[in-house]
Amino acid sequence: MTQPIFMIGARGAGKTTVGSALAQALGFKFVDTDSYLLQTSKLSVAEIVEREGWEGFRRRETQALESTSAPQTVVATGGGIVLAAENRAFMRRTGTVIYLRSPAATLAQRLEESPLEDQRPTLTGKPITEEMLQVLNERENLYQEAAHIVIDGTQDPASIVDAILDALAAPVAR
Ligand SMILES: Nc1ncnc2c1ncn2[C@@H]1O[C@H](COP(=O)(O)OP(=O)(O)OP(=O)(O)O)[C@@H](O)[C@H]1O
């Protein structure tokens, strides 16, 4: 298996944390669309949104997805990557898509402990638990639709990597 692996899920799902460990386990390269945008634009997510709105950020994110995607690479995406049908189709067509799934309360707790406000400006203006409930309500179907594999993201990162390796060893429905 050499095609890229795309990690999807909401903020705090562990796409960056688990994606990086998975890449190491597979001997793959690791890239992150949020880090790529930060490095190439020299702007944080908050600064891009301030200048160009979320629409501008989403446009840049689609470019970042296509630029970072490569064989033998794990790509950690941003939480909103699934909002564009174009991105969902690209990931499904060119790689294996893994959805790290956790309830809103788990995501909110992780984000409260590590807010990184420059990279995670508010999406709704609501308190964090309400925000994550709304985000999952709006996006759960999109994450499910985009994913080849859905993994319980509430386990510790090492167990999640093991679960992904097991799932990758079985035939994936396409
Ligand atoms: N499985 C896990 N168990 C416990 N804590 C975790 C787990 N995965 C990630 N975390 C913690 O949650 C926080 C968010 O993780 P991470 O940055 O990997 O999420 P993300 O999905 O990449 O979010 P974003 O969409 O904002 O990029 C970090 O502080 C990380 O250490």
Ligand SMILES: O=C(O)C1=C[C@@H](O)[C@@H](O)[C@H](O)C1
């Ligand atoms: O869930 C989202 O819409 C986002 C998640 C982050 O990874 C960043 O891509 C950005 O803060 C937007």
Ligand SMILES: [Mg+2]
């Ligand atoms: Mg991340």
